[in-house]
Amino acid sequence: MKTPHHHGNLREALIVAGMELLQEGGTSGLTLRKCAARAGVSHAAPAHHFKSLDGLLSAIAARGYEQFAKTMMAERDKSPDGARDQLLAICQGYLDFAEKNEALFDLIFNSVEITFDDPDLDNASTLAYQILAQACAPFVKKDQDPRYVETKVWSLVHGFACLSRQARGGGGGHPACGIAFADVFDSLSF
Amino acid sequence: MKTPHHHGNLREALIVAGMELLQEGGTSGLTLRKCAARAGVSHAAPAHHFKSLDGLLSAIAARGYEQFAKTMMAERDKSPDGARDQLLAICQGYLDFAEKNEALFDLIFNSVEITFDDPDLDNASTLAYQILAQACAPFVKKDQDPRYVETKVWSLVHGFACLSRQARGGGGGHPACGIAFADVFDSLSF
DNA sequence: ACCACAAACTTGACACTGTAAAGTTTGTGG
DNA sequence: CCACAAACTTTACAGTGTCAAGTTTGTGGT
Incomplete structure (x- = not known):
């Protein structure tokens, strides 16, 4: 019909x-x-x-950020109450999302086509980031710029997500193969 | 003519x-x-x-890896002899390359089109990785998988490169704006 | 109920793209 | 000198994003 x-x-x-x-x-x-x-x-x-394909991609990216945020929150809510446990759980959610939604993850983080002028997208990305930022707050020292801790954690988990993805694509020979994020995370200091 | x-x-x-x-x-x-x-x-x-556009992209990525490796080696060769200084210098070269060659960096690390079946590409990426791996060697503890240290450093610098790039695109509001990699690196422990 | 108008489409067209097939030019080896 | 293969060129097709003009329909005013 x-x-x-x-x-x-x-x-x-x-x-x-x-x-x-x-x-x-x-x-x-x-x-x-x-x-x-x-x-x-x-x-x-x-x-x-949508003004163009880029407009549609931005709207999709906003939706992707929402799912991304949900995945991190779901992992956090399942974890023990300790600050370190909660932060690790959020990072695991980050990596789970990246693994199960490779193209969407790419669109969100690696796409030059999307523009954060889109208010939906800007709001969604800010909300997603807040989850990580709140979990980092307990580790911020007195008089320390909280973004220092946030950037460190975010760089580590995002880098790990990217390298894992490349490892999945390239077979067992990739250096990041078989390394667990929890092990990398455990030695993280602030 | x-x-x-x-x-x-x-x-x-x-x-x-x-x-x-x-x-x-x-x-x-x-x-x-x-x-x-x-x-x-x-x-x-x-x-x-070239069999296809993807073939040409793979050849370009191989060339890009060569330039990438050169940038890291140039920074390393300019730095003091300390192991930590050398590793930081290599990371700075990593970030310099990412900043000055955004599209090539994307092609190398974020492109699903390129395939590491290409021997030139595989060789070039392995060589580039070796630079980072050699600089990590001094930090590997007895009986420890060296890839653990390598993955940690590589995740941190690669993640930082990606987030910096997003920060450059999105204006001053991005959380990673203004955070120096050297500060993030200084508190890195192994 | 009717009508005007704007929203929300459809149709047709163009330029650009990657790829494929067939044809042409030229370098090389026998 | 010639045959043949390498290295192109030309032509064509399908898919793409975008644009302009035309059509359909929802809505608000009278």
């Missing part, structure tokens, strides 16, 4: 279609025309809701 | 053209047809030297 001229909720349908296509076929599997086709509209329909 | 039918050194010319286009216009500025045009040949000429 053909979709009537007015879809009714096309913006949302395009975002959902985009996330499905990313999950199924990676970055190159997501195109405007495929999103439009999956949403049941013509190839030019998205132009009314 | 028109290029004769036989270029003579087209493979190299395409790689050079590709690196120039990357530097000038970022990832989206590099296309097979533009490389061919810059090299003075038709759009189908590259097919004789």
Whole structure:
């Protein structure tokens, strides 16, 4: 049955279609025309809701940040109450998300196409970051810039996520293969 | 004056053209047809030297790894002899390269298109990694897997490079803005 | 109930892209 | 000198993003 001229909720349908296509076929599997086709509209329909493909990608990235935040919070909520345990759990959530959502993770962190001018995206990224920042707060020394601890933890977990991803792609020979993040994290000092 | 039918050194010319286009216009500025045009040949000429665009990208990534390795060695060779000084210098070279060659850095580390089946690429990436691995050797404890130290350092510097890049793109509000890697590095323990 | 108008599409077109197939030019070895 | 393969060129196709013009329909005013 053909979709009537007015879809009714096309913006949302395009975002959902985009996330499905990313999950199924990676970055190159997501195109405007495929999103439009999956949403049941013509190839030019998205132009009314997104200025360009970059606009749609930014909206998808915002959604991705929300899922990312949820994954970290879910891990944190399952962990023991100790500050160090909670921080490690959040990092594990970070790495789980990166492993299970490689293309979305790429879009969020490595994509020059998305722009943080988008308020949804800016809000979502800020919220995600706050989870990590709050978990770092107990480790901040008196009169110390809290961003120092935050940057250290964030660099470590983000770097580990990136290298693990490269290790997964390149087979067993990659140096990061077999190294557990918990071991790297345990010797972290502040 | 028109290029004769036989270029003579087209493979190299395409790689050079590709690196120039990357530097000038970022990832989206590099296309097979533009490389061919810059090299003075038709759009189908590259097919004789590279199986596909991915093949050309892999060759460019190999070249990029070589430059990457040189940047780290240059910083190392300028630094004091202490093991910690040398490791920090190598990390600074890592970050310098990432900052000055954003698109090439992306191609090397974040590109799903390149494949390490390419022997040149595999060799170049291994050599680049060896620089970091050798600098980590002094910090490896007796009976400890050296990859543990290597992964820790590599995660920290790579993560910092990625976050700095995002900070540069998104303005002063990014949490990693203004944090010096040397400060993060100084408290690193093994 | 009717009508004007704007929102939300569709259709058609263009430029750019990667890749493939067929044809042409030229370097090289016998 | 010639055959043949390397190294191209030309042509074509499918897919892509974007744009402009046209069409459909929802909504608000009268």
